[in-house]
Amino acid sequence: MATKLKEVDVVVVGLGWTGGILSKELTEAGLKVVALERGAMRTPASDYSLPSIRDELRYVVRHDLMQNTARDTLTVRNNPSQEALPMRRLGSFLPGEVVGGSAVHWSGLTWRWTDMEFKVRSMYEERYGKNFIPADMTIQDWGITYAELEPYYDKFEHTAAVSGKAGNIKGEIQAGGNPFESPRAREYPLPPLTPILASQMFGEAAKSAGYHPFPTPAANASRAYTNPDGAKFGACQYCGFCQRFGCEANAKGSPHLTVIPIAMRNPNFELRTHSWVTKVLKDSDGKRVTGVAYTNVLTGEEFEQPAGMVLLCAYAINNVHLVLLSGIGQPYDPVATATRPARARRCSSKAASSIRSWRRADRRPPATTSTSTWRSTAGRTGSSAATWCAAASTPRCRSATARCRAARRPGARRGRRRPRNGTRPP
Numbered sequence: 001m002a003t004k005l006k007e008v009d010v011v012v013v014g015l016g017w018t019g020g021i022l023s024k025e026l027t028e029a030g031l032k033v034v035a036l037e038r039g040a041m042r043t044p045a046s047d048y049s050l051p052s053i054r055d056e057l058r059y060v061v062r063h064d065l066m067q068n069t070a071r072d073t074l075t076v077r078n079n080p081s082q083e084a085l086p087m088r089r090l091g092s093f094l095p096g097e098v099v100g101g102s103a104v105h106w107s108g109l110t111w112r113w114t115d116m117e118f119k120v121r122s123m124y125e126e127r128y129g130k131n132f133i134p135a136d137m138t139i140q141d142w143g144i145t146y147a148e149l150e151p152y153y154d155k156f157e158h159t160a161a162v163s164g165k166a167g168n169i170k171g172e173i174q175a176g177g178n179p180f181e182s183p184r185a186r187e188y189p190l191p192p193l194t195p196i197l198a199s200q201m202f203g204e205a206a207k208s209a210g211y212h213p214f215p216t217p218a219a220n221a222s223r224a225y226t227n228p229d230g231a232k233f234g235a236c237q238y239c240g241f242c243q244r245f246g247c248e249a250n251a252k253g254s255p256h257l258t259v260i261p262i263a264m265r266n267p268n269f270e271l272r273t274h275s276w277v278t279k280v281l282k283d284s285d286g287k288r289v290t291g292v293a294y295t296n297v298l299t300g301e302e303f304e305q306p307a308g309m310v311l312l313c314a315y316a317i318n319n320v321h322l323v324l325l326s327g328i329g330q331p332y333d334p335v336a337t338a339t340r341p342a343r344a345r346r347c348s349s350k351a352a353s354s355i356r357s358w359r360r361a362d363r364r365p366p367a368t369t370s371t372s373t374w375r376s377t378a379g380r381t382g383s384s385a386a387t388w389c390a391a392a393s394t395p396r397c398r399s400a401t402a403r404c405r406a407a408r409r410p411g412a413r414r415g416r417r418r419p420r421n422g423t424r425p426p
Contacts, residue, residue: 002293002302008032008270011292011307013277013322014314016101020255022311023263032268034305036275036294038314039098044257048246059244065105066244067095067315072276074317080333094244095315099273100256102315107243108219108252110162112153114182118142146182154185157217160253161225161233164188164217178214190222193236219253231258274298280310280326289328 009031012019019035027033042048058064067073067090075084096102116123121141124132133139156162166187167177174187192215195203203213220242221233236251250257263269279293281304291306312319324331 002304004304005306007291007306007308008034009307010034010309010311011036011305012311012313013292014038014101014312014318015099015255015260015271016096016313016315017103017255017259019101019311019313020259020263022313023269024259024266027263027266027268030268033263034270034272034307035263036277036292036305037099037271037273038276038297039096039101039273041099041271041273042104042246042256044246044250048248050248053245053248054239054241059105063090063094063244065096065098065246066090066102067097067318074321093315093317095318099260099271100254103254104246104256105244106252106254110157110160110164110217110219110253112182112184113146113149115146118145118149150182150185158189159227159229159231159258160219161190161221161227161251162188162217162219162253163190163193163215163222163236165192165215167214176214179212188217189227190225193218193220193222194238221251221253227258229258229262231261233257275303277314277322278325280312280322280328281306282326282328286327 010022010026010033012023012033012035015023015035015037019037023033023035047053053059069086069088069090073086073088076087077084094102094105096104098104119141121133121139124139157164165177166174166184167179167181168174168183169186171183173179195215199215206213220236223235225233227233232250233253234249234251237249239248241248242252246252247254264271274297275294276297277292277294280289281291281293282288283290289310291304292310293302293304295302312322314322323329
């Protein structure tokens with residue numbers, strides 16, 4: 001039987017960037033906060049230092065910082081008639097399972113979304129008319145604008161030691177930055193990272209073709225830095241062990257270096273590691289959330305943590321999974337009408353690892369070399385969006401494209417690979 005604990009003001013499920021920021025802010029506001037994290041506490045000194053952090057077998061192949069799909073995973077199917085099968089290998093998304101979450105092993109790319117995302121429906125209707133978007137398409141505005149979010153973008157960039165070059169400060173275009181970005185209040189807290197040779201060559205070629213290349217903004221400190229809260233960063237060593245690894249130089253903007261230590265110094269905050277939340281609890285009429293149920297994965301003990309507020313701050317897909325397990329909302333049914341309210345209707349993953357040309361029938365794409373999204377005339381988002389990538393990605397994605405083309409040549413070997421969901425090919 002589960003042990004019922006004393007009620008707190010807030011329970012935070014998952015302690016990554018979102019959970020860390022909210023924990024810091026809410027404890028400073030005087031609220032009693034309990035954070036439940038399924039992973040363990042790791043420290044830069046003992047877990048992310050040389051030489052052990054460069055163990056590619058441990059971190060790249062065996063996903064030591066990520067969710068163990070042999071123990072807990074999602075199921076996959078292509079249509080409702082198929083049997084859903086478990087996903088046993090991580091691929092396009094890499095959920096973290098450690099204090100700090102996926103922000104421990106992320107690469108640090110830090111882009112600002114603009115009103116093209118936040119007001120996408122309104123902007124298409126303004127340009128093409130209200131009948132342009134099909135009636136069954138679920139595209140909609142976010143209900144918030146870039147102008148409202150700009151101060152928070154700015155605060156995050158200075159918290160996370162983002163290096164970059166502004167292209168538009170208060171409406172004034174800045175040389176060397178992205179001239180197509182939305183206005184920002186001030187420059188990045190740190191100058192751009194030193195470009196590699198491939199980036200320099202790509203930038204020169206892009207300029208000669210009339211484009212506007214600019215350095216990718218990244219939460220990797222280009223030099224030693226102390227953020228407004230007093231968190232200290234080392235300078236990036238350009239070691240290449242960013243994605244899938246913790247940072248050996250403490251140069252990568254991560255919550256375990258910034259917001260989480262501040263929250264942990266506050267007596268209003270309590271962190272419980274190895275705590276796997278399995279259900280969001282509701283009151284008798286099901287209209288109000290009252291807390292969560294969780295299991296200590298080391299001992300198997302079960303607990304109920306009552307709380308005035310429940311904040312789901314785990315990986316996005318895990319949040320949706322928990323909501324569905326808790327009977328909150330209506331599961332998405334692809335056969336039902338597209339306007340029916342549902343959970344998990346727009347979950348997707350997009351990686352900026354290739355360069356594609358994309359042109360709308362009535363308008364050329366912007367003369368820039370960046371990861372700004374450019375949508376087709378159909379107004380669709382997701383897999384139909386083309387991405388203009390940063391220079392550093394070019395050599396890798398070009399070679400990958402060449403391999404794909406070679407595989408399609410007449411006479412090329414056509415192997416039959418097992419899909420990631422565990423099923424055999426027909």
